[in-house]
Amino acid sequence: xxxxxxxxxxxxxTACRGCQIACKNWNQNGAGMTKNLGTHxxxxxxxxxxxxxxxxSEHLKDGKPxxxxxxxxxxxxxxxxxxxxxxxxxxxxxxxxxETGAVVYTEKTKGVPVDxxxxxxxxxxxxxxxxxxxxxxxxxxDRVRNGLKPACVKVCPTGAMNFGTRDEMMALxxxxxxxxxxxxxxxxxxxxxxxxxxxxxxxxxxxxxxxAVAGVRPGISRKxxxxxxxxxxxxxxxxxxxxx
Numbered sequence: 001x002x003x004x005x006x007x008x009x010x011x012x013x014t015a016c017r018g019c020q021i022a023c024k025n026w027n028q029n030g031a032g033m034t035k036n037l038g039t040h041x042x043x044x045x046x047x048x049x050x051x052x053x054x055x056x057s058e059h060l061k062d063g064k065p066x067x068x069x070x071x072x073x074x075x076x077x078x079x080x081x082x083x084x085x086x087x088x089x090x091x092x093x094x095x096x097x098x099e100t101g102a103v104v105y106t107e108k109t110k111g112v113p114v115d116x117x118x119x120x121x122x123x124x125x126x127x128x129x130x131x132x133x134x135x136x137x138x139x140x141x142d143r144v145r146n147g148l149k150p151a152c153v154k155v156c157p158t159g160a161m162n163f164g165t166r167d168e169m170m171a172l173x174x175x176x177x178x179x180x181x182x183x184x185x186x187x188x189x190x191x192x193x194x195x196x197x198x199x200x201x202x203x204x205x206x207x208x209x210x211x212a213v214a215g216v217r218p219g220i221s222r223k224x225x226x227x228x229x230x231x232x233x234x235x236x237x238x239x240x241x242x243x244x
Contacts (some may be wrong), residue, residue, distance in 0.1 A: 018103030019152035026151035048129035075195035085120035102139035123213035
């Protein structure tokens with residue numbers, strides 16, 4: 001499989017949030033109103049100005065508090081369900097770049113119901129800006145096309161964030177997994193056959209984040225299916241009439 005991939009090695013993450021800030025800076029995203037929810041995680045969730053978020057999850061293990069850090073971002077799915085959700089409303093709202101595999105939203109998503117797009121995503125990623133444009137991580141495709149690493153990878157001081165060809169990242173992931181298995185028997189890669197953002201965790205994925213692995217969000221599939229079956233073909237017919 002060609003294209004590029006991330007490897008997020010959570011065993012090396014110190015939650016410095018350098019990746020989170022670099023993402024915000026490169027995308028020129030502003031700050032949003034936030035609040036303290038009793039955790040170091042801030043903002044509380046992804047939003048229209050936050051495409052990458054280091055999640056902090058605290059649990060008790062053998063009577064002692066243990067932190068799990070998870071640098072959450074778009075997985076750039078091999079077969080992105082959000083693409084179908086958006087194309088049910090507008091053509092050209094999503095670019096699935098052949099060279100890199102990046103899934104990139106365009107300004108044509110403005111006005112597309114973000115709740116439907118978000119519900120189609122098994123990782124609960126898409127959000128909307130104040131103007132209604134649906135947004136998320138772009139894989140820093142503007143940087144990558146110019147031979148640069150994504151901003152989050154560039155600033156990571158520990159090697160938790162990695163980026164390269166699909167083959168390079170899969171090989172590195174298997175190498176790191178083998179090195180960790182002795183100390184962490186539950187170490188695993190999350191959904192490696194389906195995504196381009198590969199996460200390596202050392203414990204049960206549910207301890208990191210409810211959407212660390214693909215989840216099914218019921219109640220949207222029928223709506224999306226009907227829209228895809230009826231509205232998109234009708235729009236294509238109208239386009240053909242205009243061209244004729």
